[in-house]
Amino acid sequence: MKQFLVVQHTYSEFLGTIEKQLETRDIGFVYQRPFTGQSLPGSALQYDALWLLGGAHRVTDRSACPWIDDEFRLLTAFRRARRPVVGIGFGALLVALQAAGSAVAEPQHDAYWTTAHATEAGRADPVARAVDGRRVLVMANGRVELPAAMAPMAVDDAGRWIAIRNDELTYGLLFRPEHKPGMLEDMIMEEGRPLPENIGELLATARDEWGETQRTTDAVVAALVQALDLMRERRKMPVFALNLVKGEG
Numbered sequence: 001m002k003q004f005l006v007v008q009h010t011y012s013e014f015l016g017t018i019e020k021q022l023e024t025r026d027i028g029f030v031y032q033r034p035f036t037g038q039s040l041p042g043s044a045l046q047y048d049a050l051w052l053l054g055g056a057h058r059v060t061d062r063s064a065c066p067w068i069d070d071e072f073r074l075l076t077a078f079r080r081a082r083r084p085v086v087g088i089g090f091g092a093l094l095v096a097l098q099a100a101g102s103a104v105a106e107p108q109h110d111a112y113w114t115t116a117h118a119t120e121a122g123r124a125d126p127v128a129r130a131v132d133g134r135r136v137l138v139m140a141n142g143r144v145e146l147p148a149a150m151a152p153m154a155v156d157d158a159g160r161w162i163a164i165r166n167d168e169l170t171y172g173l174l175f176r177p178e179h180k181p182g183m184l185e186d187m188i189m190e191e192g193r194p195l196p197e198n199i200g201e202l203l204a205t206a207r208d209e210w211g212e213t214q215r216t217t218d219a220v221v222a223a224l225v226q227a228l229d230l231m232r233e234r235r236k237m238p239v240f241a242l243n244l245v246k247g248e249g
Helices: 017-024 067-080 090-098 127-130 181-189 199-209 208-230
Strands: 002-007 027-032 050-052 085-088 102-104 110-116 133-142 143-145 163-165 171-174
Touching: 017 027, 017 208, 050 067, 067 085, 067 090, 085 090, 090 133, 090 143, 090 163, 090 171, 110 163, 110 199, 127 163, 127 208, 133 199, 133 208, 171 208, 181 199, 199 208
Parallel strands: 002 027, 002 050, 050 085, 085 171
Antiparallel strands: 102 143, 110 133, 163 171
16 A cells, blocks of 8 residues: 655644545555654655645754754655655745755745746646646745756746755645645644734635635645656565564474
């Protein structure tokens, strides 16, 4: 059975609407939560893909995210093992940083609704084509400026990147296909979580656009399945069991 590893950075942000999409495709997934002290795996070879989810803090905030180096090592392990990687929000910033991007602390909360626009570089990309012209929620903390050699696959109304493809098996998405209104409500209720000042407006728009947002998610997941060959099960390292044999006599 296909099995995805999902790194979760806060209880409020999980696979959301994408969970059902994976389940209908007979894809299993396992959450790892480093923010609770849970250790991340050291290898990619028991999984078919890696998803890095959103978070409540900047990727440069080592005091709030002391596991960052371990997550970078995990991301590197998946890429070396030729396993697909999808970074969303916080996860997308990690993908951009690993691609030699430069972290920018401001704005602390980069959260807004916008129309996605496929770029010339993304003209033939399945994910860029799936969101082109659609309204999407962008949500992250801080930003990462891309290196000069990297062209984004999709940009927002202001021309800022919201989707990159670091290599043929690695995406970074600042827009949030997994989000649903209930997740924003959970963020508001999450104790001690820093929130953007416009969180009420974001939630109201999420409710108004919910029907179209679900169609966008359907299109994005289908595009990721196509672009990353997610329905193919990768070869996994065998798990050995030790059987004790009693000696004769």
